[in-house]
Amino acid sequence: MGAPKSPASSAVRWSFGIATLLAVGGVATAQSGAGDGQDGRTQARPVFALDHHMLRTVCLDLLGRPPLPEERAEWLDKDLRDFLKQTTSGLEFWEHWLEEQLYFFLLIDNFRPENEGVKAVPEKLFEGRLNPREAVHRIVLSPSFELRNPGADTFVTVVMEQLAGMRVQKRIRDLEIGKALYDGKPGTFLKHHGDSQADVVKICVESKDFAREFISREYERMLHRAGPKKPLSSWSRSFHKDPAEYRDLVRTWMTSEEYMRRLEEQHPLSNRAFVNALHVDLLGRMPTRAEAEPMREALDGLGDSAPLRSILARLLLDSGRVRVPSKGELSSRRDWAASLFPRFFGREASVTELDAICEALDEPSCQPSTILYALLSHPEYHRF
Amino acid sequence: MTLRSNRRDVLKLGAAAGALTGLGGWGLAQDGRGRTQSTPAMEGDEAPTVKRVIFIAMAGGVRTRETFGTPANVPNLQMMADDGVLYPRMRTSNLGHFGATMSIFTGISEARGIRDNARGTDPTMFEYLRKDLGLRQSDVWVTTSGGPQQTNYSYSVHPDYGPKYGANTLDGDGIFNKEFKELLDTYGRPKAMEESEQDLLDKVRRGIGRTEDKAENAAATENAAKVERYILEELTRGTSTLRGANSGDAKALRVARNLVSLFKPKMTGVVLQNADIAHGSFNGYSEVIRRNDEAIGEIWTAVKEDPELADSTAIFVLPEFGRNKDLNSRRGLDHGDGSDDLRYVSGVAWGPGFGKGRVVKDDVRTIDAMYSACDALGASPELAKGQKLKRLLA
Structure with a gap:
């Protein structure tokens, strides 16, 4: 089978085509009774209609946070493809992308790049003045990367491993040549001439190996699984040829059969996503960096961060910053409890769950904050 | 069934200690080549002498020249060696800090990327201990200094082990800052x-x-x-205010000392990292070694002064690899020249039933230490490739 010429043609093979969905039956074409327009025309339910679960999951996978209250209001029951188009065209998509890249290179805490070149990356990507390959190149050339990976051996090893996906133990000769380049000696490194540390980076970042490694890593980050071999190699070729196509690839992946399968699974919420989720779900906004970083760093310091996540949830609930209704303010305890499940878990509550919460709320010592705490410290909140 | 696994099963079942006497790994010890040799048998109903292990991976790349080659840098480790067993020829693999340190805990040489940030595929000593001995998570702790990467040492993704046998892992600098x-x-x-x-x-x-x-x-x-x-209490103890070139290591060691004194875990692992400052500063690196020796000395003192710990705790200390033979252009020390300074390090073992003032000049491997630590506690690291450390026992 020949390689597709563009990500769009990959999408044909790897997406739920409209035809497929139509064949499923009523799902795609069903007319919503309540959806009848005032002009008498019927409205078809979108092919990829966003429900609470899909919206929460897609937001976390793409933006590293759950949907904001206004997004829930705007996008529920709307088409995933429209949501993807809007989201991947926004600045926030690239801001999150940069955070993920910095985390991948472990350029965090004291090693976080503070130079203007890296700080400007999201905006330049958003404006189309930079593509992802150039952005990665810029990150790796930052002084922070050098500080994080000091010395010829460490620097060249990390560049070969993280940019080109090579195992240096199997490429000892290339490593030695790379180290010589790092020290300013001329040489042929991975079939290209160079004589500087910058050349080591340039040669790796412009290689086909980089495209393959980058695309494979990004696919895995968003779909939580290794990419299918053949499409991966075709996507890598497309990316190598035109890195600006990255966004189209992401949209293709997020409407693929594989992503629909991912939606049926639960994956662990990373510590950084947990910190964002806690703020969005309780305060309706993203945390500032000053709020998020100490929390993330502390959570990353634990092999099992659940106990500290629990402390942080309580900390926020008890801080007086979260608007928690009193028992007296709840006109219907059951309705209030039911409203929490789509918000926190991306699903409706079961009758048994609502019974358990209402029964607890009948006890004098149980407050609404007790219920919020129980949900936020529950294992289900730590997956998505 | 081997003698060792028989003993492990007995331990797991919590059977009478008397049954252990003749079967214990310490009753019949194997040397490095798998041959058995007799060692002093335990008497009567005596339980295994080693009940707790403190296992310190002095990672970050530390040469013998700056440790036992310069005893003034490491007075505490030197005293520990004088009262225990010193291994000046521990062979390592230069697999990067992450892979080499992981190897120490899995007993298998692990080729990992320097900045890999994922669980390993082979079980760690913490998983062997919890599974074999039926230990609770609160019995097995690891304190680290190197951020999110090092928390991966707490457990693997091995299907027979994994998170349910993981250790409580705390990065001192990550939390107590x-x-x-x-x-x-x-x-x-x-x-x-x-x-x-x-x-x-x-x-x-x-x-x-x-x-x-x-x-x-x-x-x-x-x-x-x-x-x-524990976290809320530790935050009030002053660990957060520790400063200096080894602040990350100092916190990992301080947290370990507090854990050992408070909870008396069966296994306390410590992973250090700050010695890697050596890339840019030889003096800074030497200072880290001196300060870490001091903090290890504090742990050792805490153990010796606690009647419950003094006669039942073993301590292992070893680097994951050394550093280059020669200084780089920044008057620092990298790691990657393949020299003996890089490939061989010195490790020390101290504990009840161990040799005293013994120097074992034979080659051993860094991956052997976890094997001996597990064995001392009665666990069998079935997939590990290491062996018991030679001539460890008295």
């Missing part, structure tokens, strides 16, 4: 929960989620409560 403490001070500490509210909380937690969540929830509750309490 000024910024986090300030954040807690700004938000205010969480209110103490009354018993009745706690009961209701548990009841609500049990009432929600899928069936499998309920089991996970219940299992995690006891350990989580303990860790929660």
Whole structure:
């Protein structure tokens, strides 16, 4: 089978085509009774209609946070493809992308790049003045990367491993040549001439190996699984040829059969996503960096961060910053409890769950904050 | 069934200690080549002498020249060696800090990327101990210094082991730092929960989620409560204010000392990292070694002064690899020249039943240490490729 010429043609093979969905039956074409327009025309339910679960999951996978209250209001029951188009065209998509890249290179805490070149990356990507390959190149050339990976051996090893996906133990000769380049000696490194540390980076970042490694890593980050071999190699070729196509690839992946399968699974919420989720779900906004970083760093310091996540949830609930209704303010305890499940878990509550919460709320010592705490410290909140 | 596995099963079942006497790994020890040799047998109903292990991976790349080659840098380690067993020829693999340190815990040379940030595929010593000895998570702790990467040492993704046998892992610098403490001070500490509210909380937690969540929830509750309490208390003890070139290592060692004194875990692992400052500063590197030796000395003193720990605790200390033979252009030391300074390090073992003042000049490997630590406690690291450290026992 020949390689597709563009990500769009990959999408044909790897997406739920409209035809497929139509064949499923009523799902795609069903007319919503309540959806009848005032002009008498019927409205078809979108092919990829966003429900609470899909919206929460897609937001976390793409933006590293759950949907904001206004997004829930705007996008529920709307088409995933429209949501993807809007989201991947926004600045926030690239801001999150940069955070993920910095985390991948472990350029965090004291090693976080503070130079203007890296700080400007999201905006330049958003404006189309930079593509992802150039952005990665810029990150790796930052002084922070050098500080994080000091010395010829460490620097060249990390560049070969993280940019080109090579195992240096199997490429000892290339490593030695790379180290010589790092020290300013001329040489042929991975079939290209160079004589500087910058050349080591340039040669790796412009290689086909980089495209393959980058695309494979990004696919895995968003779909939580290794990419299918053949499409991966075709996507890598497309990316190598035109890195600006990255966004189209992401949209293709997020409407693929594989992503629909991912939606049926639960994956662990990373510590950084947990910190964002806690703020969005309780305060309706993203945390500032000053709020998020100490929390993330502390959570990353634990092999099992659940106990500290629990402390942080309580900390926020008890801080007086979260608007928690009193028992007296709840006109219907059951309705209030039911409203929490789509918000926190991306699903409706079961009758048994609502019974358990209402029964607890009948006890004098149980407050609404007790219920919020129980949900936020529950294992289900730590997956998505 | 081997003698060792027989003993392990007996331990697991909690059978009478008398049954252990003739079967114990310490009764019949194997040398490095698998041959058995007799060692002093335990008397009567005596339990195994080693009940707890403190295992310090002095990672970050530390040469013998700056440790036992310059005894003034490491007076405490030298004293420990004088009272224990010194291995000046421990062979390592230069697999990068992450891979080489992981190898120390898995007993298998692991080729890993320097900045890989994922669990290993082979079980760690912590998983062997928890599974074989039926230990609770609160019995096995690891304190680290190197951030998120090092928390991966707590457990592997091996299908027969994995998270349910993981260690409690704390990165000293990640949690006990000024910024986090300030954040807690700004938000205010969480209110103490009354018993009745706690009961209701548990009841609500049990009432929600899928069936499998309920089991996970219940299992995690006891350990989580303990860790929660510990973290909040540790934040008031001054660990957050430790400063200096080795502040990350100092915190890992301080947390370990406090854990050993407070909880007396069966296994306390410590992973250091700050010696890697050597890339840019030889003097800074030497200072880190001196300070870490001092902090290790504090742990050793805490053990010797605690009657419950003094005669039942073993300590292992070893680097993951050394450093280059020669200084680089920045007057620092990299790691990558393949020299003996890089490939061989010195490790020390001290504990009840171990040799005293012995120097074993034969080659051993860094991956052998975990094997001996597991064996001392009665666990069998079945997939590890190491062997017992030669001539460890008295």
